[in-house]
Amino acid sequence: MSAGATSTAGPKRARPRLLPGLSVKDGLIRHPFDLEFGVRTSGLVAGRHLGAGRRNDRHVTAYYAVAPSVFQSILVRWRRCRPQAPIDAYTFVDLGAGMGRAMLLASAYPFRAVVGVELHPALARIGRKNLALWRAAARTRVPMRMRCCDAVEFVLPAGPCVAFLFNPFGAPVLRRLLRSWSQRLASHASWLDILYVNNEQENVLAREPGFTRLFRGQVRRSNADLVTDRTILRHQPGREYAATIWEDCSIYRWKGRE
Ligand SMILES: C[S@@+](CC[C@H](N)C(=O)[O-])C[C@H]1O[C@@H](n2cnc3c(N)ncnc32)[C@H](O)[C@@H]1O
Structure with missing residues (x-):
């Protein structure tokens, strides 16, 4: 090829940079779920790396x-x-859906x-894939869609909903979310149950009028999941997070304000 000639392959597009915690050099180990189904949901990204220039960035857990x-x-x-x-x-709604596992x-x-x-576009993009x-x-034949936005801006679909939260954000966001749900549910009589896994902000839910707790307790990981999560988390740089046998969980139901 003479100097100055252009390649027929065209300019190479730069690969988007992976978030910290999603590459092998950051200790990534693929979860057996991903290996079995050929998807990509593994990795641990600390909240400080999940800023997307949005108002609630600082409340993201991980x-x-x-x-x-x-x-x-x-x-x-x-x-x-x-x-x-x-x-x-x-309708099952995962608030803080990450890569969609x-x-x-x-x-x-x-x-x-x-x-x-x-909230984070890179995670939502992987989730859509x-x-x-x-x-x-x-x-599956169930219709599925991933929205990239702040949970507090998302309007619950009409009809009965079950909301799933795997400890996605801190108390201020959860409080705002519950208030907006209460307003909507008060004017559009419908049913909402909340499944809260790793319920660090349980107090926020317990204090919110209109929601009744149906269950609170520890849900056990299978031995296989425990071994997997322990191995994965042992490899993370800094070892900030650890896997426990149990996840503290609760289930709430909207019963309406008196
Ligand atoms: C612990 S991960 C849970 C992932 C997923 N639910 C699962 O179980 O596979 C929490 C996720 O919540 C997202 N998140 C945090 N704050 C959010 C917000 N205000 N709106 C939407 N997503 C948020 C984070 O970016 C992160 O991907």
Whole structure:
């Protein structure tokens, strides 16, 4: 090729940089869930790396996907709480959906739809790819979509909803979210249950008028998930986070204000 000639391949597009915590050099170990299903939900991204230039950035906890066994156990608990409508009437909404692992797990149940809401564009982008792979592999027929926005701006879909929170944000965001839900639910009579895993801000929910606690307790990780999460978290630089056998969880139901 003579000097100055242009390549027919065209200019190379720079690969978007991975968030800290999502590359092998940051200690990333792929979760067996990803290896089994060919998706990408592994990794731990500390909250300080998840700034997206939005008002609630400073309240982000971290990105880490829920353990499949914990997800399945909280769903069992929820179904024991006698949902007010058949499960196929409910929309499952993951507030703080990350790369969508909880959404993929939820799509195994006959929900009316599965919706994810994720603040960080890079995580939402990976999540959308996962949903596309899931659909292409015909793993579900449940409609699924991922919205990239702040959970407090998201308007709950009409009809019964079950909201899933895996400790996504701090108390100020949770408080704002509950207030906006209360207002909406008071004017559009509907049903809402909240599944709160790793319920660090449990007090916020307990104090919010109109919500009643149906369950509070520890949900056990399977041994396989415990070994996996411990191995993954041992490899993170700085070792800020650790996996426990149990996740503190609660389930709340909107009962309405007196
Ligand atoms: C612990 S991860 C949970 C991921 C997912 N729910 C799962 O279980 O696989 C919490 C996620 O919440 C997101 N998040 C935090 N604050 C948010 C907000 N205000 N609105 C939407 N997403 C938020 C974070 O970016 C992070 O991806």
